[in-house]
Amino acid sequence: MSKRKAIYASKIKRAVHMLFYRRHAKPGVKGWELRKTLGADYPKVLSILDEYLKPLDLQVKMAFEEEKPHSEKPTPEELDKARFYITLRGDLTPKEAKMIGWRIDDLAGLAITIAYIISKKGKAPRKEVEELLREKLPGWKASLNIDRYIRYGYLSQDENEQLYLDWRTRAEVDQKALIELLLSK
Amino acid sequence: MQSKKERVKIGRERLQRIIEMCKAVEERGLDPFLVNVDEIIKVVREFFPDWEQPEDLCLDAEAINRLASVIKLQSEWVKHRSTTLYTDPFLLEEKIKSLDKEAIVEAFLGAWHPIVELEQISLHSLKEALLYWENLPPLKDRWKEFPSPEEAGGVASPEELLRLKILRDKAFTEELENFWNELKREVAEKGENGKIRYWDFIGAETYEETVYRAFLTSFLVTYGYATLEVYPLEDEIFIKPFEKQQRRTAKKQLVSLPIAITREEWEKWKERVKAK
Numbered sequence: 001m002s003k004r005k006a007i008y009a010s011k012i013k014r015a016v017h018m019l020f021y022r023r024h025a026k027p028g029v030k031g032w033e034l035r036k037t038l039g040a041d042y043p044k045v046l047s048i049l050d051e052y053l054k055p056l057d058l059q060v061k062m063a064f065e066e067e068k069p070h071s072e073k074p075t076p077e078e079l080d081k082a083r084f085y086i087t088l089r090g091d092l093t094p095k096e097a098k099m100i101g102w103r104i105d106d107l108a109g110l111a112i113t114i115a116y117i118i119s120k121k122g123k124a125p126r127k128e129v130e131e132l133l134r135e136k137l138p139g140w141k142a143s144l145n146i147d148r149y150i151r152y153g154y155l156s157q158d159e160n161e162q163l164y165l166d167w168r169t170r171a172e173v174d175q176k177a178l179i180e181l182l183l184s185k
Numbered sequence: 186m187q188s189k190k191e192r193v194k195i196g197r198e199r200l201q202r203i204i205e206m207c208k209a210v211e212e213r214g215l216d217p218f219l220v221n222v223d224e225i226i227k228v229v230r231e232f233f234p235d236w237e238q239p240e241d242l243c244l245d246a247e248a249i250n251r252l253a254s255v256i257k258l259q260s261e262w263v264k265h266r267s268t269t270l271y272t273d274p275f276l277l278e279e280k281i282k283s284l285d286k287e288a289i290v291e292a293f294l295g296a297w298h299p300i301v302e303l304e305q306i307s308l309h310s311l312k313e314a315l316l317y318w319e320n321l322p323p324l325k326d327r328w329k330e331f332p333s334p335e336e337a338g339g340v341a342s343p344e345e346l347l348r349l350k351i352l353r354d355k356a357f358t359e360e361l362e363n364f365w366n367e368l369k370r371e372v373a374e375k376g377e378n379g380k381i382r383y384w385d386f387i388g389a390e391t392y393e394e395t396v397y398r399a400f401l402t403s404f405l406v407t408y409g410y411a412t413l414e415v416y417p418l419e420d421e422i423f424i425k426p427f428e429k430q431q432r433r434t435a436k437k438q439l440v441s442l443p444i445a446i447t448r449e450e451w452e453k454w455k456e457r458v459k460a461k
Contacts (some may be wrong), residue, residue, distance in 0.1 A: 001257050020303050027302045087298040094290055100299070103419070108286040111293030116282065119274040121262070125213075135282055136226060140457030148420065160212060171300060178296035181278055 196232035208252035217258035
C-alpha cells in the first residue's frame with residue numbers, strides 16, 4: 001500500500017469512529033471537528049467513506065445548522081459550521097420503521113407536520129398544525145405528538161407558538177422528495 | 186382646513202398604524218402582499234414635510250424600516266414560489282386530508298433516511314473507567330466534606346400541620362388504604378388488563394387535588410400497594426393495583442421514577458377528558 005493510501009485508510013477509520021459513535025447530546029459531528037482531527041482535506045475523506053458505505057445502504061449526510069447556503073458549492077466556512085451524520089441511503093419498509101420504535105400514527109403525523117411546514121415556507125402556527133393532525137388523530141394525541149417531534153429534534157417552536165423544521169428534519173428528510181411523493185399519491 | 190397641530194396628530198396615528206400592520210405581517214407570518222407598499226409610501230411622503238420633532242422623524246424612519254422588512258418578505262415569498270419546493274398549502278392540505286395513514290407513511294418512508302448511531306463500550310473506555318474508579322475516594326470520605334445541615338425551626342403541632350394541609354383528619358394509613366380501594370374500583374370500572382392510565386387515575390377537578398392524589402399514589406407504589414408500568418416509546422404510564430400489599434424484598438433493586446405534575450400537563454389532561 002502506498003503511503004498516501006495508508007494515510008487515507010487511517011483517516012477513514014477515524015472518520016468512522018467519529019461519525020458512528022455519538023459524541024455529544026445531539027448526534028453528528030461538526031465540520032470544524034472533522035477538520036481538526038482529519039485535516040483540511042476532510043471533505044475528500046468523507047467522500048471516499050461515502051463510496052465505501054454505498055453497498056451497505058448508508059451515506060454520509062451533511063446538514064446546515066440554519067438555512068442552506070445560497071451558493072451551489074458550500075464555502076469552507078459553511079462546511080465548518082455544518083453537521084455531518086451517517087444516515088440510511090435507501091428507504092425503510094413500514095415494518096422496519098415499526099421495528100425501530102415508530103408507530104404508524106406517529107410517523108404519519110410527522111410526515112403531515114413536516115409537509116405542511118414546508119408548504120408554509122418553513123414556519124407554521126402550532127394551532128394550525130394541531131387542527132390538521134386532528135383530522136386523523138385523537139385531539140389529545142395531536143398536541144402530545146407535536147411535543148414529541150420537538151423533543152426528538154424534528155421541529156422547534158418559538159415563543160409565538162410558531163413551528164419550524166429543526167436539525168433532525170434537515171438531516172433525515174429529503175423535503176423535495178416528500179412533497180413530490182405526497183402529491184403523486 | 187386642518188390646523189398644523191391636527192395634521193401632525195393624524196400623521197403620527199397613520200404612521201403608527203403602518204408600523205403595527207408591518208409588524209403583524211412579520212411576526213404572525215401573514216401574506217406580505219397584504220401590505221400595499223405604494224399606498225404606504227404615498228402616506229409617508231405626504232406627511233414627511235410636517236415632521237419637525239426628532240420623535241416624529243424617528244417614527245418616520247421606523248415606518249420605512251418596517252416597510253423594508255415587508256418588502257424583503259415579499260421578495261422571499263416570490264423566491265420560494267419559484268423553487269421546486271413550493272406547493273400550494275391548500276392543495277397539500279386537501280391531499281393530506283384525502284390520504285389514509287398508510288399512504289402518508291409510505292410517502293414519508295420514501296423520503297426519510299434516519300440517522301445511524303451507535304453506543305458501545307470499548308476497551309479503552311473500560312480502562313479509563315477502571316482508572317477513575319481506582320482514584321475515586323470512598324463515599325464516606327467524600328461526604329465528610331459536606332457539613333451536616335444545621336437543624337432549624339421548632340416543632341410543628343398536629344393542629345398546625347392540619348392547617349397547612351400536610352396532615353389530614355384521617356390517619357394516613359387509613360387514607361392510603363381507602364385510596365388503594367378506590368384505585369381497585371377505578372381499574373375494575375374503567376381500566377383494561379388490570380391497570381389504568383396514571384393521569385386518568387390521579388387527574389381531578391382541581392390542580393391542587395391532582396397534586397395531592399399524585400402524592401398519595403407515590404405512597405401506594407412505594408409501600409407495595411400498586412406498581413407503575415412505563416412505556417417510554419408511547420410516552421404512557423399505567424398504574425396497576427396489587428390484590429394484596431407486596432412486601433419489599435432485599436434482592437430487588439428499587440427504582441425512583443420522577444413524574445412531573447405540572448399545571449400544563451393537568452390542563453392537557455382536562456382537555457383530553459373533555460374531548461372524550
